[in-house]
Amino acid sequence: MKKIIYILILLIIISLSITTEVYAKNDEEKLDDNITDQLDVLDTEKLDDYLDSLTDTEKSMFGEGTFKDKIKAILSGDFKIGYDSFFDAIFSLFFKNILTYIPIFSSIGAICILCGLISQIKPSFLSEGTTGLIFFVTYCSVLLLILSSLFSLFQSVYDSIDSIKTQMDISFPILLTLMAASGGNVSVSVYQPAAAFLSSGIVQLFFAVVLPITALIIIFCVVGNMSDNIKLTKFIDLFKSINKWVIGLSLTIFTVFLSVQGITSASYDGISFRAAKYAIGNSVPIIGGFLKDGFDLILASSVIIKNAVGSGCIILLVSSILVPLVEIASYSLFLKLTAAVIEPVNDSKIANFLSSLSTGINYLTASLLAIAFMYFITIMLLVSSSNSFF
Amino acid sequence: MNNWIISVAAIIILTVVAGMILPEGKTNKLIKSIFSIICLFVLIMPIQYLSNRNFAITDVLSIKNEYTLDESFLYYTSSEKALSLQTECAELFKSNGITEVDVQIIFNSEKIVFTIEKIYVNIKNIVILENYQHININVVISNLLVDNFNIDAEQVIIYE
Numbered sequence: 001m002k003k004i005i006y007i008l009i010l011l012i013i014i015s016l017s018i019t020t021e022v023y024a025k026n027d028e029e030k031l032d033d034n035i036t037d038q039l040d041v042l043d044t045e046k047l048d049d050y051l052d053s054l055t056d057t058e059k060s061m062f063g064e065g066t067f068k069d070k071i072k073a074i075l076s077g078d079f080k081i082g083y084d085s086f087f088d089a090i091f092s093l094f095f096k097n098i099l100t101y102i103p104i105f106s107s108i109g110a111i112c113i114l115c116g117l118i119s120q121i122k123p124s125f126l127s128e129g130t131t132g133l134i135f136f137v138t139y140c141s142v143l144l145l146i147l148s149s150l151f152s153l154f155q156s157v158y159d160s161i162d163s164i165k166t167q168m169d170i171s172f173p174i175l176l177t178l179m180a181a182s183g184g185n186v187s188v189s190v191y192q193p194a195a196a197f198l199s200s201g202i203v204q205l206f207f208a209v210v211l212p213i214t215a216l217i218i219i220f221c222v223v224g225n226m227s228d229n230i231k232l233t234k235f236i237d238l239f240k241s242i243n244k245w246v247i248g249l250s251l252t253i254f255t256v257f258l259s260v261q262g263i264t265s266a267s268y269d270g271i272s273f274r275a276a277k278y279a280i281g282n283s284v285p286i287i288g289g290f291l292k293d294g295f296d297l298i299l300a301s302s303v304i305i306k307n308a309v310g311s312g313c314i315i316l317l318v319s320s321i322l323v324p325l326v327e328i329a330s331y332s333l334f335l336k337l338t339a340a341v342i343e344p345v346n347d348s349k350i351a352n353f354l355s356s357l358s359t360g361i362n363y364l365t366a367s368l369l370a371i372a373f374m375y376f377i378t379i380m381l382l383v384s385s386s387n388s389f390f
Numbered sequence: 391m392n393n394w395i396i397s398v399a400a401i402i403i404l405t406v407v408a409g410m411i412l413p414e415g416k417t418n419k420l421i422k423s424i425f426s427i428i429c430l431f432v433l434i435m436p437i438q439y440l441s442n443r444n445f446a447i448t449d450v451l452s453i454k455n456e457y458t459l460d461e462s463f464l465y466y467t468s469s470e471k472a473l474s475l476q477t478e479c480a481e482l483f484k485s486n487g488i489t490e491v492d493v494q495i496i497f498n499s500e501k502i503v504f505t506i507e508k509i510y511v512n513i514k515n516i517v518i519l520e521n522y523q524h525i526n527i528n529v530v531i532s533n534l535l536v537d538n539f540n541i542d543a544e545q546v547i548i549y550e
Contacts, residue, residue: 181467294474
């Protein structure tokens with residue numbers, strides 16, 4: 001008798017597990033179909049155009065193919081970040097940049113050593129005025145060499161921030177559309193103005209205030225170290241503190257407000273969504289339940305696509321800011337190295353100039369990272385907030 | 391701002407050049423101090439400019455408030471949701487002993503979030519259980535939809 005009961009229980013368990021598997025499989029297939037259908041309808045043409053406009057280095061970091069291919073790879077789990085190749089790319093980029101700066105470095109070194117030698121022997125046959133003239137000429141030659149590469153660095157940072165702005169203008173409407181499709185009514189109304197403010201207001205603030213002030217700091221570094229009589233160190237400090245305040249305030253206020261609003265709206269959406277779902281689910285046993293019905297599957301597919309688009313955008317962001325960041329880092333290192341090398345042989349003014357220039361350049365890194373961080377936080381909030389529906 | 395930067399740079403370069411050209415002595419010191427005073431005036435020039443002006447952030451920034459969403463995608467997902475809800479309606483009626491009714495859900499395409507505008511129920515070929523014979527079937531259908539889809543009774547339109 002016991003054996004029969006055991007066999008019966010076993011049979012029931014097996015049949016139950018088979019049926020749930022069949023249901024699960026059906027649901028999975030339906031979900032896959034829904035995702036494929038929605039992906040086909042989703043308009044990612046602008047993102048593809050943007051991908052085409054990237055440079056070869058950025059493209060190689062993002063990977064080949066269209067944006068939809070990338071989303072499909074992320075969805076199917078095929079997408080993997082090769083950390084080895086990633087770090088390899090960063091190091092090769094860094095050393096490539098350092099190599100391009102070596103000729104400038106050696107020229108500055110040669111000029112400064114020559115100038116140092118002349119200054120050492122000046123008491124014997126040179127007057128005070130001539131020494132001043134020699135210093136001026138040396139300073140101008142160093143300046144010429146530094147400025148030629150500094151302009152391209154500035155241009156690259158401007159282009160990069162502009163490129164992040166374009167990315168925002170393309171990716172935010174897609175993410176917001178997917179959020180609206182997945183039922184995030186309040187979330188969309190909260191994120192839409194915030195995202196638009198980030199791409200228009202804050203980026204413009206950086207273009208109009210932070211970057212020009214950084215240029216001003218650099219110019220003041222240049223002219224302030226030219227003469228012993230007129231020092232502009234305090235002016236440089238003033239502008240540095242203005243820059244710090246603008247970057248810090250915009251970063252803190254934007255991130256804090258958006259996070260608080262985003263989390264509140266997400267929980268509101270989640271509760272109202274669940275309330276609506278339980279209203280259907282409780283009274284009609286056939287329809288309710290997790291991922292059983294078509295309606296839930298459509299919402300779930302939108303959420304899954306949204307998360308994949310968000311991940312793709314983050315990869316795109318990383319690949320577009322990495323090149324200028326490595327450029328700035330290597331340039332700053334190069335300036336510090338040059339300052340360290342020429343300090344013993346030359347007037348301390350040129351060494352001071354180079355080292356203060358390298359601190360001025362750090363504001364370029366700060367502004368680039370601040371914009372990228374705000375974009376990253378917005379994407380993360382857009383991606384994570386409507387997941388609470390399920 | 392550009393003019394100011396150029397003025398500052400020019401006055402400092404001029405001071406340095408003057409210091410180099412002029413011979414050592416009292417004249418040199420006097421000219422250097424004159425240049426320092428000029429430099430001071432040039433440096434504080436923007437303060438006077440800022441105090442004369444009512445500065446508004448909108449002068450520098452043009453802030454936009456919203457993005458245009460992909461309406462065709464939203465329409466597609468809404469129509470898919472409407473289709474799935476139609477199937478759910480049929481299941482709902484079936485579980486309550488009502489079959490062969492044709493349900494059509496009309497959604498509000500102007501709103502970004504899916505909202506049901508009207509539910510049309512065609513009961514021309516309706517098949518019902520025996521115990522519904524003496525009950526107004528329209529009321530039963532309307533109540534079922536109102537209870538389960540969080541809508542008002544006016545939104546349900548039953549026709550033959």
